[in-house]
Amino acid sequence: MSETLSTLLDQITKAYKRKDALYFEGKTITYRELNEQANKSANALAGLGITKGDRVAMMLPNIPEFIYCFFGIQKLGAVAVPFNSMYKGREITYILNDCGARAIITLSNFANLINEIREDVPSLEHVVLTGQRTLIFVTPESSLNVQLVVEKQTFTKPEDAFREVGALLVELLASFGVHEAWYKHRGGVRVGGRKIATILVSEIENLITVNAMLFLAPLDTKELFKVVWVTPEVKDKVLEPSTSIEELTGKRPDNGEVVSRLVELVKEHFGVDVVSGQMKRDELFGYEKVLSLAGR
Amino acid sequence: MKQKEQQRSWRLLHNDTARSVDLLAYPSALVEGRIAGKYMLSKEKLPDTLVIQTFAKRGILAGSDAEVDKAAASDHGIEVSKIPRSGRGGPKAVGTLDYSDLIKEASKKFTPAEREPDDPAIILYTSGTTGNPKGVVLTHRNCMAQTELVELVMPMSHKDTIVLVLPLFHVYGLSNGLICGVRNGSAMSLIPQYSPVKLMDTITSTKATLLIAVPTMYMHLLQLARSRKTSIPKSLRLCVSGGAPLALTTLQEFMELFQTQIAEGYGLTETTSAVSLNKTGEHFLPGSIGPTSPGVDMKIVDDNLQEVSDGTEGEIAIRGDVVTPGYWNNPEATAEVMKDGWFLTGDLGYRNEQGLFFITDRKKDLIVRGGFNISPREIEEVLVTHPGVEEAAVVAVSDKRDREIVKAFVVLRDGSSLTSSDLLQFCREELAEYKIPKVIEFRETLPKSATGKVLRKELRTTTQQVDQRLILQKEEN
Numbered sequence: 015m016s017e018t019l020s021t022l023l024d025q026i027t028k029a030y031k032r033k034d035a036l037y038f039e040g041k042t043i044t045y046r047e048l049n050e051q052a053n054k055s056a057n058a059l060a061g062l063g064i065t066k067g068d069r070v071a072m073m074l075p076n077i078p079e080f081i082y083c084f085f086g087i088q089k090l091g092a093v094a095v096p097f098n099s100m101y102k103g104r105e106i107t108y109i110l111n112d113c114g115a116r117a118i119i120t121l122s123n124f125a126n127l128i129n130e131i132r133e134d135v136p137s138l139e140h141v142v143l144t145g146q147r148t149l150i151f152v153t154p155e156s157s158l159n160v161q162l163v164v165e166k167q168t169f170t171k172p173e174d175a176f177r178e179v180g181a182l183l184v185e186l187l188a189s190f191g192v193h194e195a196w197y198k199h200r201g202g203v204r205v206g207g208r209k210i211a212t213i214l215v216s217e218i219e220n221l222i223t224v225n226a227m228l229f230l231a232p233l234d235t236k237e238l239f240k241v242v243w244v245t246p247e248v249k250d251k252v253l254e255p256s257t258s259i260e261e262l263t264g265k266r267p268d269n270g271e272v273v274s275r276l277v278e279l280v281k282e283h284f285g286v287d288v289v290s291g292q293m294k295r296d297e298l299f300g301y302e303k304v305l306s307l308a309g310r
Numbered sequence: 311m312k313q314k315e316q317q318r319s320w321r322l323l324h325n326d327t328a329r330s331v332d333l334l335a336y337p338s339a340l341v342e343g344r345i346a347g348k349y350m351l352s353k354e355k356l357p358d359t360l361v362i363q364t365f366a367k368r369g370i371l372a373g374s375d376a377e378v379d380k381a382a383a384s385d386h387g388i389e390v391s392k393i394p395r396s397g398r399g400g401p402k403a404v405g406t407l408d409y410s411d412l413i414k415e416a417s418k419k420f421t422p423a424e425r426e427p428d429d430p431a432i433i434l435y436t437s438g439t440t441g442n443p444k445g446v447v448l449t450h451r452n453c454m455a456q457t458e459l460v461e462l463v464m465p466m467s468h469k470d471t472i473v474l475v476l477p478l479f480h481v482y483g484l485s486n487g488l489i490c491g492v493r494n495g496s497a498m499s500l501i502p503q504y505s506p507v508k509l510m511d512t513i514t515s516t517k518a519t520l521l522i523a524v525p526t527m528y529m530h531l532l533q534l535a536r537s538r539k540t541s542i543p544k545s546l547r548l549c550v551s552g553g554a555p556l557a558l559t560t561l562q563e564f565m566e567l568f569q570t571q572i573a574e575g576y577g578l579t580e581t582t583s584a585v586s587l588n589k590t591g592e593h594f595l596p597g598s599i600g601p602t603s604p605g606v607d608m609k610i611v612d613d614n615l616q617e618v619s620d621g622t623e624g625e626i627a628i629r630g631d632v633v634t635p636g637y638w639n640n641p642e643a644t645a646e647v648m649k650d651g652w653f654l655t656g657d658l659g660y661r662n663e664q665g666l667f668f669i670t671d672r673k674k675d676l677i678v679r680g681g682f683n684i685s686p687r688e689i690e691e692v693l694v695t696h697p698g699v700e701e702a703a704v705v706a707v708s709d710k711r712d713r714e715i716v717k718a719f720v721v722l723r724d725g726s727s728l729t730s731s732d733l734l735q736f737c738r739e740e741l742a743e744y745k746i747p748k749v750i751e752f753r754e755t756l757p758k759s760a761t762g763k764v765l766r767k768e769l770r771t772t773t774q775q776v777d778q779r780l781i782l783q784k785e786e787n
């Protein structure tokens with residue numbers, strides 16, 4: 015029998031290659047497929063410069079990628095550091111620093127959480143995202159969404175989009191009486207430890223898209239948990255502690271007022287004129303396509 | 311920051327009747343329009359755009375892998391839209407890498423690196439008595455030794471299907487579920503998000519033969535089985551329970567309804583999971599953690615590390631290939647628990663004349679909830695960072711089902727008007743949910759020893775009575 019985890023999966027696959035290895039959401043994965051996926055994972059991590067002895071953190075639920083990456087890490091001779099996916103920023107920072115992780119593999123949902131602490135974890139070179147388990151809950155009372163779809167050149171570098179939109183939102187909040195808001199690195203805007211706005215920046219071709227959510231009034235999550243079954247322990251992970259303009263000032267601002275002030279701030283910050291318009295033909299095409307793909 | 315010299319014009323799209331899907335549909339549509347323009351597929355040149363949306367309806371935008379109960383959603387007037395699986399070249403979050411992109415071009419072949427059995431393979435973080443968690447190093451030898459131990463006490467084979475419902479970041483699921491599963495060529499049923507129904511359905515649909523779980527899950531399954539009467543899966547040939555003691559009545563009723571056997575295991579992260587198993591059958595003794603498994607030495611020692619006689623309480627010490635070489639980067643913590651090749655568990659117990667072990671108490675100030683270790687000190691350290699808190703002490707108390715819950719005693723600064731809900735909210739910002747105190751009691755002072763050390767034991771005993779009263783009041787209401 016194999017003496018190490020590095021060779022274990024290869025050895026077992028030789029004996030049982032056609033046998034079922036994993037059942038996941040109606041799909042079956044054989045040992046041969048599992049081993050190939052683990053090899054791909056090992057090669058991908060090697061491509062990032064991960065080598066023998068390096069620590070690779072994993073913050074994942076029980077999904078096939080956990081197993082592919084775990085054995086990928088073992089095949090590389092690196093050290094897997096799987097940790098509790100319920101951990102918060104402070105706990106994650108401690109663990110990543112203590113083990114000196116060079117990479118973390120985590121769910122797309124946690125991109126924000128990891129980005130926020132990235133400056134505090136100098137050893138961390140790569141953040142690898144997998145699995146789409148995001149849940150965004152919106153209500154007419156609470157949510158306001160701000161998006162930018164602009165040319166890359168608008169920002170000196172893509173990372174600046176976080177900071178600039180963060181600063182803009184902090185200013186917006188101040189004009190509605192929320193003076194303690196501060197921008198947290200790459201994650202969003204907080205008041206104390208609680209989130210009042212989230213910011214997500216993505217890039218595609220020559221474009222940058224910014225998608226930000228601002229909480230105007232408390233988000234009533236009771237309804238959400240009737241629809242999404244989560245163990246009590248995980249509830250807080252689905253929704254980080256948040257606050258809102260109404261909770262902090264006692265008054266929910268008028269939608270129209272927020273919109274006009276936002277437009278003014280955008281004009282000022284980006285030195286542009288902002289003119290009301292509508293989607294054009296090509297855009298409407300794309301819009302309909304997403305609606306049909308999204309099951310509506 | 312930006313070129314103000316030329317006045318550019320952005321377009322504003324204002325949507326005050328947005329649906330959750332618009333969070334995704336707007337940027338996708340705008341990006342698609344722009345890219346079509348770039349490749350001259352369209353005559354329209356589209357401008358930089360600002361979108362502002364407020365919502366007409368409550369809604370959820372869910373990732374393609376997230377589970378949402380659509381029927382319940384429509385009953386509650388919540389619209390659900392799913393984020394389609396991203397295709398090639400979709401938008402990428404800045405500063406991150408996409409796993410599917412990384413493996414797309416990666417080869418399916420790889421020659422494993424050569425490692426020595428004593429090289430570290432895994433580091434698992436676990437809470438101890440100190441504030442911060444410690445990284446338990448598990449070597450290749452540790453992991454393989456655990457599979458050999460399981461082989462001897464609970465043989466598995468390629469004909470088995472084992473349910474992986476326990477989190478794989480925890481030693482129990484990782485070592486006894488995943489690594490043992492692969493070692494035996496077994497099939498593994500993965501459950502990413504536990505719910506009792508999901509677990510029951512997975513056992514049924516994949517005809518699972520082995521289940522490793524924690525007592526709460528057995529309790530849930532039992533409740534579900536009682537209400538169902540029929541359609542209880544009978545495929546399980548063996549179940550293992552660990553993390554906390556399982557009530558004898560639950561165990562017996564479960565075995566009857568599911569026509570299976572349940573063994574109770576005992577182990578720690580530092581021992582790569584199980585070191586003893588109390589199997590139903592001949593040697594079964596309720597309350598015992600069973601005899602030591604082959605390949606593991608276990609003994610009871612006194613404060614001077616001398617082995618004590620059978621029936622005498624002392625600390626459980628363990629030796630064997632499953633025992634960790636120590637904590638990552640932490641020789642002090644390692645030296646504290648490793649004595650002459652023996653690992654001191656911090657669990658107190660005794661051995662009876664038949665060689666069966668029993669656990670009676672814990673030596674360290676540690677709280678264990680659902681198999682997760684919680685360090686009281688870590689919670690105390692968070693509490694005292696609140697400007698309104700003078701000092702705090704955290705202890706384990708038992709709830710009415712005799713499970714450990716976290717209770718905090720807090721002394722407020724003069725003039726502070728903090729409420730327990732303020733403090734709980736504060737904790738939620740810093741700590742994982744399972745560490746958040748279930749009860750906070752405000753005190754004028756904390757009981758202390760002559761040297762100024764908080765007497766947790768005293769807090770624990772006074773607490774038991776207080777809690778009983780609180781629970782009784784709750785039930786009367």
